[in-house]
Amino acid sequence: MVLYEVYELLRPGLAGEMRHGLTVVHPGKVGDEYFMTKGHYHTVLETAELYYCLKGEGLMVMETPEGEWAVEPLRPNGGLYVPPRWAHRSVNTGSGEDLLTLFVYPGNAGHDYGSIERQGFRKLIVERNGGPQIVDNPRWLPPEER
Amino acid sequence: MVLYEVYELLRPGLAGEMRHGLTVVHPGKVGDEYFMTKGHYHTVLETAELYYCLKGEGLMVMETPEGEWAVEPLRPNGGLYVPPRWAHRSVNTGSGEDLLTLFVYPGNAGHDYGSIERQGFRKLIVERNGGPQIVDNPRWLPPEER
Numbered sequence: 300m301v302l303y304e305v306y307e308l309l310r311p312g313l314a315g316e317m318r319h320g321l322t323v324v325h326p327g328k329v330g331d332e333y334f335m336t337k338g339h340y341h342t343v344l345e346t347a348e349l350y351y352c353l354k355g356e357g358l359m360v361m362e363t364p365e366g367e368w369a370v371e372p373l374r375p376n377g378g379l380y381v382p383p384r385w386a387h388r389s390v391n392t393g394s395g396e397d398l399l400t401l402f403v404y405p406g407n408a409g410h411d412y413g414s415i416e417r418q419g420f421r422k423l424i425v426e427r428n429g430g431p432q433i434v435d436n437p438r439w440l441p442p443e444e445r
Numbered sequence: 446m447v448l449y450e451v452y453e454l455l456r457p458g459l460a461g462e463m464r465h466g467l468t469v470v471h472p473g474k475v476g477d478e479y480f481m482t483k484g485h486y487h488t489v490l491e492t493a494e495l496y497y498c499l500k501g502e503g504l505m506v507m508e509t510p511e512g513e514w515a516v517e518p519l520r521p522n523g524g525l526y527v528p529p530r531w532a533h534r535s536v537n538t539g540s541g542e543d544l545l546t547l548f549v550y551p552g553n554a555g556h557d558y559g560s561i562e563r564q565g566f567r568k569l570i571v572e573r574n575g576g577p578q579i580v581d582n583p584r585w586l587p588p589e590e591r
Binding site for chain 2: 345
């Protein structure tokens, strides 16, 4: 099952370059959890990423290595700046429509999926009473208990 | 007379950050030359800039310090990657509509308007027979004659 697709223009892996492309997260749920991207930190932690929502409706789930978290809306013609140090994942909370976002990040940033894959994000986005709700991820451990 | 407006989110001037915002170039002409932005090099020459056209119709005029030039279309839902080393200016060639672009560039890039202000870009975009045409700028000098 394909939950999402990424189309990227791979420029050289240099700080002055900017890699960019489009992410399509399809609509749907696994259990009560909305379809989402895997999510990642940047290998060079001190690099940002800009998202610009072109279509659909969703949420960006974010967290830092220290355990801070934030969830921000993705709406058509809305930009979302993910500051340096924040892991991020986009979630399609719309009903029946793709979530389409443009992304841009420094060429040297790199992707670190490993730390997220081990325990997931601190917060999950699930459907409750027909709409999205932010709930705790029972698998998540604070940094000092990992 | 206001030819264009820039709305920018000023993030810290660091390589891992990304400054971004919107440029609106209004429709119109000065003589037979279409309204345009001043155009600039980046102070850190080896930095890129990504543009994404949200509305309107235009052209991006570009050149390098060595005198290479390029002109590329700006159309709704079209991205344009200005690679490191290329000065760039956006020109509204539409009839009656604003040209609206999203821009993103590395936080440490900086703007160098001086070298363009002295002699302008190598190519100008003028109206001929009701449409845009690329013509030589008579004020422009090749690098070895400056």
